[in-house]
Amino acid sequence: MSNVKMLPVLEPEIAPCCPPLNERPLTAEEAERTAVMFKALGDPVRLRLFSAVASHEGGEACVCDISDVGVSQPTVSHHLKKLKEAGLLSSERRGTWVYYRVEPAVLAAMGALLTKAASA
Amino acid sequence: MSNVKMLPVLEPEIAPCCPPLNERPLTAEEAERTAVMFKALGDPVRLRLFSAVASHEGGEACVCDISDVGVSQPTVSHHLKKLKEAGLLSSERRGTWVYYRVEPAVLAAMGALLTKAASA
DNA sequence: TGTCTATGTTGACGGCTGTCGAATCAGGTG
DNA sequence: CACCTGATTCGACAGCCGTCAACATAGACA
Numbered sequence: 001m002s003n004v005k006m007l008p009v010l011e012p013e014i015a016p017c018c019p020p021l022n023e024r025p026l027t028a029e030e031a032e033r034t035a036v037m038f039k040a041l042g043d044p045v046r047l048r049l050f051s052a053v054a055s056h057e058g059g060e061a062c063v064c065d066i067s068d069v070g071v072s073q074p075t076v077s078h079h080l081k082k083l084k085e086a087g088l089l090s091s092e093r094r095g096t097w098v099y100y101r102v103e104p105a106v107l108a109a110m111g112a113l114l115t116k117a118a119s120a
Numbered sequence: 121m122s123n124v125k126m127l128p129v130l131e132p133e134i135a136p137c138c139p140p141l142n143e144r145p146l147t148a149e150e151a152e153r154t155a156v157m158f159k160a161l162g163d164p165v166r167l168r169l170f171s172a173v174a175s176h177e178g179g180e181a182c183v184c185d186i187s188d189v190g191v192s193q194p195t196v197s198h199h200l201k202k203l204k205e206a207g208l209l210s211s212e213r214r215g216t217w218v219y220y221r222v223e224p225a226v227l228a229a230m231g232a233l234l235t236k237a238a239s240a
Numbered sequence: 241t242g243t244c245t246a247t248g249t250t251g252a253c254g255g256c257t258g259t260c261g262a263a264t265c266a267g268g269t270g
Numbered sequence: 271c272a273c274c275t276g277a278t279t280c281g282a283c284a285g286c287c288g289t290c291a292a293c294a295t296a297g298a299c300a
Contacts, residue, residue, distance in 0.1 A: 022174035031164040039162030044151040054142035054237050077278050104238045111235030117174050118228035195289055197248050
């Protein structure tokens with residue numbers, strides 16, 4: 001298979017998504033979209049996988065490099081798929097191995113949601 | 121009753137918690153602690169409630185001001201409790217009403233986790 | 241005291257989600 | 271081609287979670 005479906009909300013280059021959390025109450029739709037991203041990081045295993053990819057040299061990592069998080073290999077694959085669906089990771093097959101890479105724009109957007117709210 | 125139990129990890133004033141997600145792979149414990157916070161924001165209703173509190177004047181809001189999110193009142197209470205347990209909100213009763221307030225330090229810590237990772 | 245309003249708690253239900261083993265797919269190698 | 275390894279998908283199960291109605295609690299006020 002090729003591509004898991006991506007969240008359309010994340011397609012714009014800088015992923016503006018939603019206003020800072022303290023600017024105004026989020027609408028139901030905004031909350032729905034944003035919650036998907038936070039939920040993706042709301043699992044310990046996914047957080048470890050994501051951190052492993054993000055901290056790996058070159059900003060990308062093969063599944064084989066990061067699959068030592070205490071769960072079975074199908075479960076690792078399942079979580080990577082979730083992160084991908086949330087728009088936080090992208091994947092590419094190169095020969096034998098599949099490499100995952102972080103999406104910095106999405107990360108920055110999520111960070112802005114929080115830091116702008118914190119500073120105000 | 122008074123207080124719901126807080127996460128001990130969030131007690132230090134600036135809530136240093138964990139390194140940026142791309143500095144090194146998170147340990148199991150770090151991931152466990154951090155995931156609790158992200159999970160708290162990983163629900164649309166909670167995100168709307170949190171945003172409503174954060175954007176309310178004075179940085180605090182009475183439950184009656186924010187409970188119009190399309191779910192029943194007990195459900196609102198349930199979600200506010202979750203946000204409180206995650207260390208994202210604090211509450212205080214003043215007379216008839218209960219006021220919720222955001223914890224900016226925790227918010228800043230979560231933001232730093234993401235923005236530092238995004239910029240590197 | 242009693243009553244009203246504002247929140248929180250309880251108990252139950254249904255759906256979602258994390259997990260695994262087994263099967264399957266993709267690519268490399270012989 | 272057969273075979274092996276890396277990775278995903280499938281099918282099933284248990285536990286968690288969001289939701290509600292009903293009940294309980296806290297404070298204000300008469």
